[in-house]
Amino acid sequence: MHHPMQVELVSDYGGQALRVTIDRSVSILDAPDLDALIEHLAVLRAKMKPDIPQEISRQHRYVVEIDPCWYTEKNPIFEGAVLFFRHTGFNWTGFAVPKESLVKLIDALTEHADASHETYSMPN
Incomplete structure (x- = not known):
């Protein structure tokens, strides 16, 4: 072939x-x-x-970076933040996240962190 x-x-x-x-x-x-x-x-x-789909596919095998370096700064153009993540194959990738989405992201990450804490916490 x-x-x-x-x-x-x-x-x-x-x-x-x-x-x-x-x-x-x-x-x-x-x-x-x-x-x-x-x-x-x-x-x-x-x-x-x-276009790239708006939702992730549960069948696709995505390239996932474990514990990536990240950096954040205030967005100079609108109210929100710029998030950068470092991927060893794709380099640094930036995302400008407006305040409304940033609040949703913080809530979602807090929910994951709380669930993770509950899963791994030791009983007294």
């Missing part, structure tokens, strides 16, 4: 790179090149149809 595109991790001059082969053309991408490509692809994907 012929695969027109192949992607593989290779060692290149003491570092790692990605070799992308499409038919007979080959490109080598180092980490900064790959970061730029991923970001550019995400911008293009956001413009494509069909």
